[in-house]
Amino acid sequence: MMSTDTIFALSSGGLPSGVAVIRLSGPASGQAVQALCGRQPAERRASLLSIRNRNGEKLDAGLVLFFPGPNSFTGEDCAELQIHGGRATVKAVLAELAGMAGLRAAEAGEFSRRAFLNGRMDLIEVEGLADLIAAETEMQRRLAAEQSSGGLSKLYDSWAKRLTHARAMIEAELDFADEDDVPGSIADTVWRDMRQLEQEILNHLSGVRTGEIVRDGLKVVIVGPPNAGKSSLLNYLAKRDVAIVTDVPGTTRDVLHVDLDLDGFAVRLYDTAGLRETDDVVEQEGIRRTQLSMAQAHLVLLLSSLAEPDWVAFTEGYDGPIIRVQTKADRQDAAWRDPEADVKISVRTGEGISALLDLVSGYLPDLDQGSALALPTRQRHADNLAEARSHIGTALDAGGSGLDIQAEHLRLAGQALGRVTGRVDVENLLDVIFSEFCIGK
Template identity: 45%
Template structure:
């Protein structure tokens, strides 16, 4: 990204389309836009204009957003034109002749961050919102984008500043008679309350991660127990290969499924058994690893397949008897028959109930691994502060580390590498 450039991009979907949105941002917008569409429209007001003054290229709606009251904080404009491949190409070519260049992925949002319009948490929320597939993901991303977590962190930072002020007063003015050696009782209460608040927020991380990444549901059992058939029935699509030949599944296949607004990732795994095939053995190893890290394990048992011991897992286990059209398997939580389409709706209801138990009613704002690391660092620093109160310098340093952890979450420290990684996943035009 080159600072000072004026950028442009097609911000809407692939062409051809009913409408195409071309977005502009940078110092040349105010000078270039009149050459293309005539007099500048009133700020933040759509105006119908001919696109191209010397040579008409199209007709569409034009909006102008003067700095600093725009998404990026720079002068911005949007052209809502017909979604013609040739038309959009001609408009971009004309703008290029006037000194604009095509934007890089995420460059509009990066400029918004660098100009103080968004903090890093809001940027991540926007990225999550663009990628949201389910209703719960949308709610979570929008709450983060709207600044819910930022406001919480600002409150914690204010508390930390007050705690640090008391400690540093004893460092800087220890000889003054009006500075007591003992910390006020309220100081200890505030430190304890802050520890509790950080710990409570950190405890919600797993729920937030599950909403953002999806609940991982491993379908496991011996070969030919009906894993692939059940995946196809749940997804209502012939996604997985179904065969009566043992060992046909040799990799971990992920199938996303929206159940009640919650994303579930169904994992079709290799059947677990002893084998001399190196390829199948690798598939079984991957299946075992997937089971260890799953949130829910659907352990499948069939009347025509010898059962085996459950593998090690921390997942919630639901035992499913498959092939109920042949006969029922005893001691299971549910019996299903893909052949007769029985029990499938009941299984979906069980998964939905399990998903609701993983997630809280309100959107969880802590959902990125970066959040967990920063909160853990801040919490550990507060514990060290309490242990270092006999040495004011050590206590002050621990409080500074706690503040730094929270500053990193917002993006005020060490943000460059995070930004490079984050914006590389954004689409061009955003």
């Protein structure tokens, strides 16, 4: 699906910078380069050329590359201008491109969208590319690299081929049941493989939570009564003053967070309003948000600075994992130390902080550093995979309804699987997916 217009954008991020990369894609890319540089460089070879405006005035000099379609990032003719990253220089070159007939500035995600529409990437690879650009930790990078390079797509494609093969064998048995060259045992072989495929998808879906944690981070919520040291702990771990710390109870009214890199994983740490009875309307809203954050947490750090805290009272309604943290461990009072606490810390001395982080690390996914991260990372992946598995299960259970009904459920399973990679029925997904991209990607 080739586009008639040519798009351009600054693809290299904020200015000023040492080098700025301007990317073009579309049928007029070569003509645009020729108009700017006086000639079109050899295919896939970097050429140092002067860049001039239509009046012949030199704007800059830089490396220019031309990639003819279909063997390019978007599948169309593409070009790149690697120029100096001064604001005025980049602005002048972009203005010159905007003045050329048939060229326009790219929309967010339009380069990647064209790559998808031209068959250069599927949706899994597109989403992986978006995640790779946004990755901040090593595990996020590994997960995104696996998806953007097609590792996950190969798995789903192999499942789709098995479904297609099963349907073909069933259709053959329906159409040629009287022929000698169609053995009656085909159906048994097909359903044995479909039963195995159903289990493989079920096993894969068990990794949804792991994929969510790797991609979006382990969500850790700090809760407890006012003045338990929640904001002080957040500031200590963030190594900056994120939250206001005072002796006045109820200082924190909203949910604040910082992101940590722990063993290569992202850990998102949330500071919340202190839990207590209050008539303050604003503080009540903060407590409501605290309870909502707890409901969405992967882990809760329950803090208290009391000698004998009532740990149960502050987590009513929450049944997830909890680490009980007794704060202000620099106190000299030995009777203050509660044996029920999982760890005792002091942000003044640093005591217990390493032990606390070790406990948090215990809730991170246990992944082999050498293994591939073939994990579903988005809710739409999980929903469509669950639908595919459901249809396979229905087909397996519908033996008394006839092979034609069973084959139809396998077709529906294939459609659900195809919606993950974008092989079928994806138009309603595109705006959502590509809106996540920055201009120039």
